Amino acid sequence: MAGSPSEKRGAGRLLAVRDLRVGVGPQEDGFDPVSDASLHADRGEVVGVVGESGSGKSLTLRAIAALLPPGVAVRSGDVDVGDIDVVHADRREVHRLRGGAVGMVFQEPMTALNPTMRIGPQIAEAARAHRKVSRVEAKARAIELLGQMQFTEPERRYRLYPHELSGGMRQRVVIAIALAGDPELLLCDEPTTALDATVTMRVLGLITGLAKELDIGILLVTHDLGVAARVCDRIVVMYAGRVVEEGPAVAILRRPRHAYTLALLQAVPTRESTIEALRAIPGSPPKVGEVPSGCPFVPRCTLAEPACEQPVSLVEIAAGRMSACRRHELLADLVEADDA
């Protein structure tokens, strides 16, 4: 990618996922919920991964942290986080990866914390897992993190149990845990889905503020385009286990170059949108294992032509823009006409 911000460091990518395939069950007769995912992230950047439920975005995220559930495994492709080759990592490297190189924020703050342990020690143990620090130092670090997470009286909060906190507060504790090992990459799996609207903005503000302040990369999985529009620098659109479009957030949201992205955007209510203008995408995503060989969106696409039945891959259509849509030029014209 020419002109991406990582070049200034000269170092390799913070995160590079190439042709990732994640499968469930045995190799021969299992199925692959993630069949072709490529994406990357750099320091100081917030990358949104958007798509409907079942598009494989959460599994992609888990594969990056080597946290795939039992029975689910990477079939092929590469995941590099800094200098760690995640797919072929041994136990020591997995330890270095989890919590050390990569911090993870989960969807459900209500269940992501151990109910029988005070929140402070839960943060402190994450700090101790990666640095040789004493208990006292780890505690000080946990209190410092609570302060960074905008808890008032962090020393007192250190001793609270999760059930004594609200959902938004718990999610801030989860973020503190994710940051305790000083990761370079923060993976957020729908971090605000379980929170109400006012808290959502606060948590999102915290997360994006961190990316700039700590100069770390953030991968934010969400199905909420509004959330993505607000905080992301770049957006990756996934559909049926594949990355179908990628590019700068503003460009993706203003001038989508994939029929699926356009359909997604038309389904989002805005202040100007009338009921008629609001269009739900007809049908539902293909079931895993029944994905057509060509473009997976064809059965629901209003712009599809016969050629779309042929296999298609993600190609660079403009500087920093990738699309897997044969009709991307038509889309460009359509959106242009709309703007005029």
Next chain:
Amino acid sequence: MAFAGFLVRRLLQAIPVVIGVTIVVFLLIHLVPGDPARTALGPHATPRAIERLHHEWGLDRPLPTQYWLFMKRLLTGDLGTSLRLKQPAGSLVVERMPVTLWLIGYATFLTCLLAVPAALLAASRQGALRDRLVRVLSVVALGIPGFWLGLMLIEYVAVDAQLLPSAGYGSGFIGHLESLFLPSLTIALGITPLVIRSLRAETLKVAESDFVTTARAKGLSERQIRLRHVLRNALAPSVAVLAVNVSFLVGGTLVIEQVFSLGGVGTLMLQGINSRDFPVVQAVTLILALVVVAINIMGDLVQALIDPRVEAR
């Protein structure tokens, strides 16, 4: 402070239970078919003697008055006088309590010692050989009757191998530990399988929780995850199972006491029943019932110590 509040609340909740227990114990004497005084004194008692006992037990008064008098005596610590031994029934029981309490405490300790590692071993890899082995052994242990196991242990461990005493209570702390090992083990083996089953199932359930994934994402080792995060959360429900079974075990100790000739409360109870010594039977029943209530309260307290959310309920 919240914990002290919880304790007080739990003690207050026990009051109705205790009152219920006193009613049952009080009615015990009336549940015996026929005239309790005649049953107690035997077929050759003179009408005068029966009359006297009637009056002594207050059986010639209306039932509520009888209960009132019973409670009044109870609150002053008077549980009646043993017909056979002519001694206060209450102190007869209290004298024999230490053996029984030792047995309950020791058996509970041994149960934990056996059940926790076995359950963790089984749950560390579901379906593996060690898991199947623990489960098979549990079923076998569950199927062995306690009195038979006690006799076998006496026969092979105490008599043949001369490793441990076969009977008696021993003296001093070490003496008790030694003498009561076999009876306690016998009792423990009866409830260990139940605790293993509960703890194994809980451990497997907790291992799938989101917070375990969080712990894994922190980069903790599987060992740290199991000890710090899984065990503690799996323990709370198993403590409840343990408390219920220790309560059952109070009944079980009566039999095991006989097998090992320990002369505890169980022996007193059996003698009382055989000689129709109602005050003794009542005293034993009441005190053992209080022990069961106390065990359940302790179980709740331990649960609250493990899981702070229990207090909040």
